[in-house]
Amino acid sequence: MKKNTVIVLLIMLSAYSQMTVAQTDKFIPVQGVGVLPVYHATLELKWNGKVILFDPSVDDKLIKDIRKPDIVFLTDIHADHLNPDNLNKLGLTGTPIVAPQAVADKLPDSLKKNVIVIANGEKKEWNGIGFEAVPMYNLPGAREAYHTRGRGNGYVLTLGSKRIYISGDTEDIPEMRALKKIDLAFICMNLPYTMTVEQAAGGVAAFKPKEVIPYHYRGGSGFSDIKKFQQLVVQSDPGITVRLLNFYP
Secondary structure, eight states: OHHHHHHHHHHHHHHHHHHHHHHHHTSEEETTEEEEEEETTEEEEEETTEEEEEOOOOOHHHHTTSOOOSEEEOOOSSTTTOOHHHHHHTTOTTOOEEEOHHHHTTSOHHHHTTEEEOOTTOEEEETTEEEEEEOOOOOTTTSOOSSOTTTSOEEEEEETTEEEEEOOSOOSOHHHHTOOSOSEEEEOOOTTTSOOHHHHHHHHHHHOOSEEEEOSOEETTEEOOHHHHHHHHHHHOTTSEEOOOOSOO
16 A cells, blocks of 8 residues: 555656646747746746746736746836736735836835836846846837837846847837847837837847847737748848747747
């Protein structure tokens, strides 16, 4: 009887071990960090044992795919970036939340004490993770300003020797084109809210990240053509690697 019990326990431990490995393997190694696409603007990075979560605005069935983060970054006030209910469901008591002031103002009182407010141009650091807030906005006169300058943040994270850019909702703005020494960039592209694949490819060609991943690529008329984006980037600079991941499972 004891022998059978031991065998059952060993099988259970093996299954648990395989499940844990499978979950860990969902992070895709890119430029020295682990990347986990969740949905649309929601993604996680894993670096040095820490999980970094961006814009957890997903429905309940995808909440289970989000690892408990060590730190959270929020970019904008729109519902596909800011979902206070999700933040509460993730159990973020004591977890730092990095956000612009406009987002911080909309957080529930229970989470406001966690917030690290940062404005465009500011640089801060938390537990070895450096981060800078960079502008994200629609160009004046291009079309209706869905995103006004200064309200939201894109981010450049410094993770060890790597610099990671998260665009947030932006057009092909001068501040993006002026970025330097970016190892990995996540670039949005969806009309009418941000930019076309041509604009996104042009911006990427200007600041030349080592690797780029399109995200936030579903708009009012469906999905942007990320394969075309890939072709345009490679045509302009074959030295830039474009990696296509599925942000819409």
